[in-house]
Amino acid sequence: MSELLLNQLDFDSWFGSGVSDGAKSNHVGQRVLDLALQYLPPPLLRHYCNDQAAGKSHADGAVVVEMSPYYTVSELEWQYHLWSRMDAKIASVGGCDHIDDPTFGPHRPR
Numbered sequence: 868m869s870e871l872l873l874n875q876l877d878f879d880s881w882f883g884s885g886v887s888d889g890a891k892s893n894h895v896g897q898r899v900l901d902l903a904l905q906y907l908p909p910p911l912l913r914h915y916c917n918d919q920a921a922g923k924s925h926a927d928g929a930v931v932v933e934m935s936p937y938y939t940v941s942e943l944e945w946q947y948h949l950w951s952r953m954d955a956k957i958a959s960v961g962g963c964d965h966i967d968d969p970t971f972g973p974h975r976p977r
Contacts, residue, residue, distance in 0.1 A: 907956050915953045916963035
């Protein structure tokens, strides 16, 4: 949970007094996606598995839709190696059949 918080330097660069209101609103939610990019949580992996099953390219899939407010396809591919990292993580758990669909609310298994 502590990683959700921004350090002062990032906060000031994203939301400080010299930042326009439009730029400030563009940063809302970015930290969550930064962490998803770092940790590759199951919902992101599930999007990728679904994209693969549907034959979608990196540029056309749900993964890039999730990340596109803050990252380009090129950045995700070449700077962050996102898809190759997701491939490795999915393989490490035994494939897409072992990536559960995220569930929320009272129907969630305990």
